[in-house]
Amino acid sequence: MTLRYRSTRGQAPSLDFEGVLLAGLAKDGGLYLPEALPAFSAAELSAMRGMSYTELATTVISPFVEGSIDRDTLSQLVEASYRDFRHQAVAPLLQLDHDQWLLELFHGPTLAFKDFALQLLGRLLDHVLTRRGEKVVIMGATSGDTGSAAIEGCRHCEHVDIFILYPDGRVSDVQRRQMTTVPGGNIHNLAIRGNFDDCQALVKASFVADAFLPEGRSLVAVNSINWARIMAQIVYYFYAAFALGGPDRPVNFSVPTGNFGDIYAGYLAHRMGLPINNLVIATNRNDVLHRMLTTGTYARQPIEASLSPSMDISISSNFERLLFDLYDGNATQVAQLMNDFSRGQIQLAEGVLGKAQALFTSARVSDEETCDEIRYMWQRTGQLMDPHTAIGTRAARLCSRAGEGPMVTLSTAHPAKFPAAVAKAETDQIPQLPAHLADLFDREERFDTLDNDIAAIHAFMAEKCL
Numbered sequence: 001m002t003l004r005y006r007s008t009r010g011q012a013p014s015l016d017f018e019g020v021l022l023a024g025l026a027k028d029g030g031l032y033l034p035e036a037l038p039a040f041s042a043a044e045l046s047a048m049r050g051m052s053y054t055e056l057a058t059t060v061i062s063p064f065v066e067g068s069i070d071r072d073t074l075s076q077l078v079e080a081s082y083r084d085f086r087h088q089a090v091a092p093l094l095q096l097d098h099d100q101w102l103l104e105l106f107h108g109p110t111l112a113f114k115d116f117a118l119q120l121l122g123r124l125l126d127h128v129l130t131r132r133g134e135k136v137v138i139m140g141a142t143s144g145d146t147g148s149a150a151i152e153g154c155r156h157c158e159h160v161d162i163f164i165l166y167p168d169g170r171v172s173d174v175q176r177r178q179m180t181t182v183p184g185g186n187i188h189n190l191a192i193r194g195n196f197d198d199c200q201a202l203v204k205a206s207f208v209a210d211a212f213l214p215e216g217r218s219l220v221a222v223n224s225i226n227w228a229r230i231m232a233q234i235v236y237y238f239y240a241a242f243a244l245g246g247p248d249r250p251v252n253f254s255v256p257t258g259n260f261g262d263i264y265a266g267y268l269a270h271r272m273g274l275p276i277n278n279l280v281i282a283t284n285r286n287d288v289l290h291r292m293l294t295t296g297t298y299a300r301q302p303i304e305a306s307l308s309p310s311m312d313i314s315i316s317s318n319f320e321r322l323l324f325d326l327y328d329g330n331a332t333q334v335a336q337l338m339n340d341f342s343r344g345q346i347q348l349a350e351g352v353l354g355k356a357q358a359l360f361t362s363a364r365v366s367d368e369e370t371c372d373e374i375r376y377m378w379q380r381t382g383q384l385m386d387p388h389t390a391i392g393t394r395a396a397r398l399c400s401r402a403g404e405g406p407m408v409t410l411s412t413a414h415p416a417k418f419p420a421a422v423a424k425a426e427t428d429q430i431p432q433l434p435a436h437l438a439d440l441f442d443r444e445e446r447f448d449t450l451d452n453d454i455a456a457i458h459a460f461m462a463e464k465c466l
């Protein structure tokens with residue numbers, strides 16, 4: 001049976017998997033999610049223990065794409081997506097303490113967990129667009145990691161022109177070079193004279209008014225509102241849990257969180273049948289979710305720059321998907337809440353907050369504590385952590401509860417991606433880039449610098465589309 005997807009706000013047409021893959025936001029401003037979430041029985045879960053990463057990925061993802069992509073094809077796309085990861089296990093687990101573990105998600109081509117989703121997304125797009133004989137335009141805003149992961153994931157797609165907007169001068173040198181040194185006539189890096197919010201606003205406005213595109217083209221979103229990205233990330237929660245005794249023993253996860261995409265995937269794994277006791281929302285000083293979970297008030301505050309830039313957000317888009325469940329799938333109520341939120345702040349009803357608190361805990365970690373944590377882990381385990389991961393391990397210790405079972409922190413980036421933050425922690429060791437990126441600083445860069453002017457950007461894009 002083909003799975004259909006509906007909007008959290010209830011006013012957009014339902015779509016099949018191919019539809020949500022090629023869509024961005026739903027037409028009513030909501031986000032797509034499955035009409036009925038696939039779930040695994042206890043026997044099915046037990047049968048999944050011991051599977052390789054790619055076997056498991058095929059098994060977990062296949063119910064989501066049924067009717068669009070057959071299992072053999074999916075299996076090939078999955079194999080190709082994870083073949084070039086630099087660790088045979090794809091997502092290896094490392095022990096930090098008696099019951100504290102690290103899930104290394106940085107062995108993909110761009111050294112951040114976003115490769116897990118975007119390597120697959122690029123191949124899914126290529127497959128579907130080849131069959132349909134169509135071309136699309138990818139447009140995305142990045143504060144660093146999404147841009148390079150999207151470019152690496154889609155660079156070989158013949159049916160895709162890709163435009164990444166980043167704030168000029170506000171991404172790290174490693175992050176910028178990972179985007180601007182990738183060759184290819186279909187890849188365009190746009191350094192925007194503005195900040196990340198400006199870039200995001202330009203992308204959102206372009207999705208609403210896409211008439212500037214050449215005839216027959218449409219825009220595809222590559223940020224985590226795209227359902228296919230969330231779907232790919234569900235897999236590693238199962239993988240880690242099975243390695244630690246699941247499904248017979250519950251496991252807990254601490255997730256460095258920004259847009260709520262990664263941890264929402266963990267929530268879905270739980271709803272699909274995986275026993276999880278505690279999901280820790282680890283935030284930096286941009287703590288909109290920590291405030292929400294402790295007070296019930298969801299209120300935007302201005303972004304402040306931190307040592308963990310990939311978590312510098314003022315709102316978490318995917319939180320709307322959780323709200324939909326917390327309000328028992330009442331799309332009218334979700335639409336009302338999001339409308340109220342756009343004009344200020346919202347207060348969660350008491351019972352609703354209690355439901356969220358039954359599964360989620362949270363902690364906020366400052367820059368100073370992040371440096372302390374990097375040093376602490378270096379001294380106690382000999383591991384260098386990137387600042388995002390360090391926020392996760394700190395929050396994991398703060399939120400662990402006795403008798404709940406193992407706690408797994410998602411290591412979202414390789415420390416060499418953020419050498420300045422690691423140096424600040426005074427660990428007396430500077431993380432080295434892996435061999436495939438060793439000459440990153442010798443490669444030629446390619447980008448265009450543009451004003452924060454939507455008409456000029458649209459004219460530029462229309463001219464560059466192949």
Ligand SMILES: *Cc1c(COP(=O)(O)O)cnc(C)c1O
Pocket residue numbers: 112113114145146224256257258259260261262263310311388412413
């Ligand atoms: C994107 C990112 C995050 C935040 O993930 P969300 O899905 O936005 O919550 C955390 N750490 C790193 C290194 C990232 O690149």
